[in-house]
Amino acid sequence: MSYYLYLFETMKKLLIISQILYFSLFAQGNVYPVETSYGGGIGFGNMYMIMNEVPGSDVMDKMGFDADQLQTKPLVFYGGEGFAQMTGPWRLGGYAGIGASQISNVYDIVLYANRDGVPLYQEPAPGAGLLGDATYVYRGDGSTPLEETTERLSVKGKLNIYLGAVTAEYVFPIYRDLEVMAGALMGLGSYNLSVDQNIGTPTWSNLGRSMYGYMQGDSVMVELDANGGTFDDAADALDVKGVQPVRVTESMTEISSLFFNFQPYIAVKWQFLDRMGLRMSAGFNRGTIGAGRWRLNGHIPINNSPEASIGGFTVRTVIYFGL
Numbered sequence: 001m002s003y004y005l006y007l008f009e010t011m012k013k014l015l016i017i018s019q020i021l022y023f024s025l026f027a028q029g030n031v032y033p034v035e036t037s038y039g040g041g042i043g044f045g046n047m048y049m050i051m052n053e054v055p056g057s058d059v060m061d062k063m064g065f066d067a068d069q070l071q072t073k074p075l076v077f078y079g080g081e082g083f084a085q086m087t088g089p090w091r092l093g094g095y096a097g098i099g100a101s102q103i104s105n106v107y108d109i110v111l112y113a114n115r116d117g118v119p120l121y122q123e124p125a126p127g128a129g130l131l132g133d134a135t136y137v138y139r140g141d142g143s144t145p146l147e148e149t150t151e152r153l154s155v156k157g158k159l160n161i162y163l164g165a166v167t168a169e170y171v172f173p174i175y176r177d178l179e180v181m182a183g184a185l186m187g188l189g190s191y192n193l194s195v196d197q198n199i200g201t202p203t204w205s206n207l208g209r210s211m212y213g214y215m216q217g218d219s220v221m222v223e224l225d226a227n228g229g230t231f232d233d234a235a236d237a238l239d240v241k242g243v244q245p246v247r248v249t250e251s252m253t254e255i256s257s258l259f260f261n262f263q264p265y266i267a268v269k270w271q272f273l274d275r276m277g278l279r280m281s282a283g284f285n286r287g288t289i290g291a292g293r294w295r296l297n298g299h300i301p302i303n304n305s306p307e308a309s310i311g312g313f314t315v316r317t318v319i320y321f322g323l
Contacts, residue, residue: 039084039085039322039323040082040083040084040085040093040322040323041082041083041277041320041321041322041323042080042081042082042083042320042321042322043080043081043082043279043318043319043320043321043322044078044079044080044318044319045079045080045081045279045316045317045318045319046076046077046078046316046317046318047076047077047079047097047099047314047315047316047317048074048075048076048077048314048315048316049072049074049075049077049099049285049312049313049314050072050073050074050075050312050313050314051072051073051074051075051310051311051312052309052311052312053308053309053311054067054070054072054159054193055191055193055289055308055309055310056193056255056294056308059193059195059253059255060103060157060193060195063155063157063195063197064105064107064155065103065105065155065157069103070101070102070103070157070159071101072101072159074312074315075099075101075159075161076099077097077098077099077161077163078097078098078099079095079096079097079098079163080095080096080097080318081093081094081095081096081167081279081316081318081320082094082320083167083169083320085171089170089171089172089173090168090169090170090171091168091169091170091171091181091183092166092167092168092169093166093167093169094164094165094166094167095163095164095165095166095167095185095187095316096163096164096165097162097163098160098161098162098163099159099160099161099163100158100159100160100161101158101159102156102157102158102159103156103157104154104155104156104157105154105155106152106153106154106155107152107153107154107155108152108153109138109151109152109153109199110135110136110137110138111135111136111137111138112133112134112135112136113133113134113135113136114133115130115131115132115133115134116128116131116132116133121133121135138151139151151199151200152199153197153198153199154197154198154199155195155196155197156195156196157193157194157195157196158192158193158194158195158196159192159193160190160191160192160193161189161190161191161192161310162189162190162192163187163188163189163261164187164188164189165185165186165187165188165261165263166185166186166187167183167184167185167186168183168184168186169181169182169183169267170182170183176271177270177271177272177277178268178269178270178271179268179269180266180267180268180269181266181267181268181269181281182265182266182267183264183265183267183281184262184263184264184265185261185262185263185264185265185283186260186261186262186263187260187261188258188259188260188261189258189259189260189261189287189310190256190257190258190259191256191257191258191259191287191289191310192254192255192256193254193255193256194252194253194254194255195252195253195254196250196251196252196253197250197251197252197253198250198251199250202250211245211246212243212244212245212246213246222238222243224238252297253296253297254296254297254298255294255295255296255302255305256294256295256298257289257293257294257295258293259287259288259289259290259293259310260287260288261285261286261287261310262285262286262287263283263284263285263286263314264283264284265281265282265283265284265314265316266281266282266283267279267280267281267282267316268280268281271323275321275322275323276319276320276321277319277320277322278317278318278319278320279316279317279318279320280315280316280317281314281315281316282313282314282315282316283313283314283316284311284312284313284314285310285311285312285313285314286309286310286311287309287310287311288307288308288309288310289307289308289309289310290307291305291306291307292304292305293305
C-alpha cells in the first residue's frame with residue numbers, strides 16, 4: 001500500500017512541476033500565430049567588439065604606447081537601435097553607436113648629444129669618451145639643479161569609432177514571445193585616432209598663438225635669430241631649411257578615415273513584457289579602410305597610407321520598448 005502512495009505522490013509532483021514549466025514558458029501566449037505580426041521597437045544598448053587589430057597603432061607605438069592598452073578587447077560601443085516588421089518574416093531597422101577609448105602617460109625630457117653620428121641615442125661603449133653620446137638634464141622651467149623640474153611631456157592617445165547602419169533580418173518565430181533572427185548590419189563608419197602632446201601647464205593667454213611667430217594682418221611675422229652671425233645669413237638659412245616652429249608647447253596629430261561597414265549576425269528577441277523586451281546578437285564585424293584613404297587632421301590626404309581593417313567578433317545587447 002505504501003508503494004502505491006509513494007507512486008501517487010511522485011506522479012502528483014511531476015504533474016505540478018510540468019504545469020509550472022508550461023505556464024513559465026507560455027506565460028504570454030501560445031505558439032507563434034500563423035498570421036503575419038506587425039510591430040517594432042526602439043531601445044538603447046551596448047555593443048562589444050573584440051578588435052583583431054588597431055589601425056594606425058604604429059603611430060601610437062612611436063609615442064611609447066602599446067596599442068593593447070587601449071582596451072579594444074573588447075571595445076565598448078554605446079548607442080541605440082530600432083526595428084520594424086515590414087512584410088512577412090522580413091524586418092528592417094537601424095543602428096547608431098560610438099566606441100571610444102584613451103590612454104595617457106607622462107615622460108621626462110632628456111637632452112642628448114649625438115656624437116657618434118648614429119641616429120637616435122646610443123649607450124656609449126666602454127672607453128668611448130668624447131666619441132660616445134652624452135645626456136644632459138633639461139630644466140626648461142628655470143628650476144635649479146637642486147629642484148625637480150615641472151616640465152614634462154604629457155601624451156594622450158584617443159580612439160573613436162562612429163557607426164551608423166541599417167539592419168535587415170529574416171525572422172524565425174519560435175513562440176509568440178521568442179524569435180530567432182539572421183541578419184546583417186550595413187552602413188558607414190568613421191575611424192579617428194589622435195595623439196595629443198603638451199609640455200607644462202597651458203594658460204589661456206598663450207592659446208591661439210602661431211607656432212612660427214605672431215599674426216599681423218595677412219602675414220606671419222617670424223623673428224630672425226642671428227645666433228652670432230648676421231641677419232642676412234639667418235634669412236638665407238631659413239630659405240634653405242624652411243621656417244621652423246618656435247617654442248611649441250602643444251601639438252595634436254589626428255588620422256581619420258571613413259569606411260564601409262558590414263556585420264552579419266544571429267540574434268534572439270525575447271518579449272518578456274507586453275511592451276518591453278530584450279535583443280541579443282552575436283556576429284562578426286568587417287570594415288575596410290582603403291590604401292590612401294587616410295587623412296591628417298581631418299583634411300590633408302595621406303596618399304601613401306596603408307590599407308586597414310576594423311574587424312572582430314561582436315556581441316550586441318539592447319533593452320527595447322515596443323512589440
